[in-house]
Amino acid sequence: MTAKRLSERTRQLLPSSTQVLDAKVKELIAQGADVVNLGIGEPDFDTLPDAREGGVTAIREGFTRYTATAGIAPLRQAIAGWLGTQRGLDYRSDEIVVSNGAKQGLFNSLMALVDPGDEVIIQAPYWVSYPEMIKLAGGVPVIIETCAETGFKMKPEMVASRLTSRTRAIILNSPSNPTGVVYGREELTELAQLAVEHQLAVISDEIYDHLVYEDIEFVAFASLGPQVRELTVTVNGFSKTCAMTGWRIGYAAAPRWLAAAMTDVQAHTTSAASSISQRAALAALVRPQPLLEKMRLEFDARRRMTVARLAGIPGISLEVVPRGAFYLFANVAGLFGVNEDGQPIENSDRLARLLLEEAGVAVVPGSAFGAPNHVRISYATSLEQLESGMDRLLRFAHAHQPVSASTIRSG
Ligand SMILES: Cc1ncc(COP(=O)(O)O)c(C=O)c1O
Incomplete structure (x- = not known):
């Protein structure tokens, strides 16, 4: 039994x-x-034709072995370059960890940041996996209820009222699954000020960054200043934007000390993402994709x-x-x-x-x-x-x- x-x-x-x-x-x-x-x-x-072709070429060339845990150098460089030109983010390639989907990037970051009993703030409605991932990492999800009146968004005062000595991190997700809500620059700036003041880590899940409508501006959280960047893990990937859900390829960008710890977590759990998928993702990044x-x-x-x-x-x-x-x-x-x-x-x-x-x-x-x-x-x-x-x-x-x-x- x-x-x-x-x-x-x-x-x-x-x-x-x-x-x-x-x-x-x-x-x-x-x-x-x-x-x-x-x-x-x-x-x-x-999936984008260039990505499919990139994957096929990798197989034909026999590019089918383990790669470095954090991903192949050209892909990490290309991601850092893309984040710089497209999102105004200043990451070096050793601050990028390529993972098996964005999901693993999120999980790596929680495993690297959260001690047993640490609290992680999320808002409801939340993406289904956040509370469960926090619990798996030994943390306690602290759920801030939002409603239509607040536009399904967390206001800084709502976050401030839930802070304790155990608060370790906040997870943000804009554009959001499930509400489709996009936080504005000012709203993010207010949350960033709070995070800096209380030295909270922010895990910013930006997997839907490309899918914004009506001239809405997408703002990458870590772009809000050097102090904010130091606290932020930017999580993104190819699943939604490039229609690559089955390839399982995502990434996280974080300050070097944290990226190194996340790489260690990944090294002992799954190792690198698929070599073939990495080459597919690289092919999608190396030239514009109309x-x-x-x-x-x-x-x-x-x-x-x-x-x-x-x-x-x-x-x-x-x-x-x-x-x-x-x-x-x-x-x-x-x-x-x-x-x-x-x-x-x-x-x-x-x-x-x-x-x-x-x-x-x-x-x-x-x-x-x-x-x-x-x-x-x-x-x-x-x-x-x-x-x-x-x-x-x-x-x-x-x-x-x-x-x-x-x-x-x-x-
Ligand atoms: C908000 C959010 N984050 C992360 C993911 C996971 O992405 P991936 O398939 O790249 O692991 C999803 C997928 O549904 C999602 O909706």
């Missing part, structure tokens, strides 16, 4: 609900089910269409119009209650289940992101699929208008 005992830290771990849903929906679709998948967290575009702008514009067209369609669906409200990433975070509490047929919907988990089973639309319930009255709708799918998804959502909403909110049955 004892041989089957899981560690305490693993028992505390919640499964990744987005990955569970993704697997279920992909299986349903493979079985021939008619499902519009608005639950996805990855672009539907093909396709990136094409994809961004396509995402924007989808965003505008979906925002407009959602406005006409009773019971669903988009309180904050997203201006980044490829998600909409809609309040669905207007559909909670019991409809004419006596069918209850008591929360977004139930709603998402019914939507999938009755209407053939997959969305992610907000409970996964610490916001149980909402669902996340991804527009990383074609306009036709989105139109069809919105039609289905509309029919579902009409059929599920609550006639009574007070007699909700459980189950």
Whole structure:
């Protein structure tokens, strides 16, 4: 019996609900089910041709062995150069750690920074993996609830009121998964001042940096001054921007002492990212990629269409119009209650289940992101699929208008 005992830290771990849903929906679709998948967290575009070619060339050349843990020198140089020219960030290549996706960059940074019992501040709605990663690293997630009234953003005073002697770091994610919210320069500057004043590390997850719309300025947190840079780990990668989710290639940029520690963590866990994927990423960086702008514009067209369609669906409200990433975070509490047929919907988990089973639309319930009255709708799918998804959502909403909110049955 004892041989089957899981560690305490693993028992505390919640499964990744987005990955569970993704697997279920992909299986349903493979079985021939008619499902519009608005639950996805990855672009539907093909990987950039240059990157694909770079990967193929690496295989042909036999570039298939271990590389240095922190990544091949030309890639680290290219990333440092790109961060400099595109983001105004001043990193040397020995401050770049290439990892197996941005996810590993985040995890490396938490492992390098957090001692048991240290507190790490995140906001809700949060990306599903932040609380679990913090716990895996031995830390304690301190969750700051944000709401539509604050634009789903943390204000400095909200952070200040949660600081303790154990606060070690803040995780920022702009543009955000799941809300699509983008922090402005002034808002980030205020948070940066707080971080400098209290010497907090800031892990800035900038994986959606390229996907901002309506002339919104993306601001890299570490670009806000030399003192801020010294406290910041910039996490980014190729998954979302270059449609490379399956290649598993991301990176972190951090002051040298921290980058070295993160490299050590990675050396003893997974070693370097795939040599082939590194060459693919390098190929995407060495010359301009006009396709990136094409994809961004396509995402924007989808965003505008979906925002407009959602406005006409009773019971669903988009309180904050997203201006980044490829998600909409809609309040669905207007559909909670019991409809004419006596069918209850008591929360977004139930709603998402019914939507999938009755209407053939997959969305992610907000409970996964610490916001149980909402669902996340991804527009990383074609306009036709989105139109069809919105039609289905509309029919579902009409059929599920609550006639009574007070007699909700459980189950
Ligand atoms: C906010 C955020 N950070 C990090 C990641 C992980 O990126 P990668 O696939 O490069 O590990 C994701 C992927 O969904 C994400 O949404």
